[in-house]
Ligand SMILES: O=C(O)COP(=O)(O)O
């Protein structure tokens with residue numbers, strides 16, 4: 001009997017060169033227990049991943065800002081007005097969100113704003129403070145977000161919807177936005193490419209990085 005999983009996307013199910021590791025699709029399909037995808041990405045991205053992998057759509061998106069399982073979508077933050085106002089102030093003061101005119105990173109977001117890691121971090125931090133927001137660095141983007149909205153709370157919510165205890169779950173991740181997931185899950189693994197906070201928070205750190213590390217973690221339960 002394998003445990004239910006809660007898996008981060010970027011840095012955990014992706015290849016070092018970017019993009020989803022093809023082995024992730026098979027892992028999502030073959031795992032013989034519920035798999036929840038938990039990400040800082042906007043809601044459509046993890047939903048599309050589950051859709052194209054042809055697995056049930058169990059999703060924690062926007063670092064816990066949007067949670068979805070068993071036909072229940074919960075937006076846990078009362079809109080993105082403050083993060084969007086802060087993003088406008090950031091741009092007005094010379095900052096650049098960094099995603100170009102189409103901005104497919106943010107156009108479908110409901111609760112926070114993501115900023116390219118090439119952005120002026122000092123200016124972003126100053127604006128975040130002014131708007132009572134926090135900046136979370138996932139290694140893939142800076143997230144300008146409401147404090148205390150976390151993937152770990154999303155796991156508690158999805159676990160309840162699935163009739164499971166969060167402590168039943170095994171978590172795999174790579175960055176500071178996975179620390180709350182690790183705390184909520186029963187057992188946690190940081191992949192070798194994880195940042196210091198994720199490595200310190202995880203029960204174990206894998207030898208392998210990215211999907212190699214994720215498969216190494218899951219092999220523990222085979
Ligand atoms: O969107 C990001 O910055 C990173 O996303 P992740 O939480 O799936 O690693």
Ligand SMILES: [Mg+2]
Nearest residue numbers: 008010011174
């Ligand atoms: Mg990640």
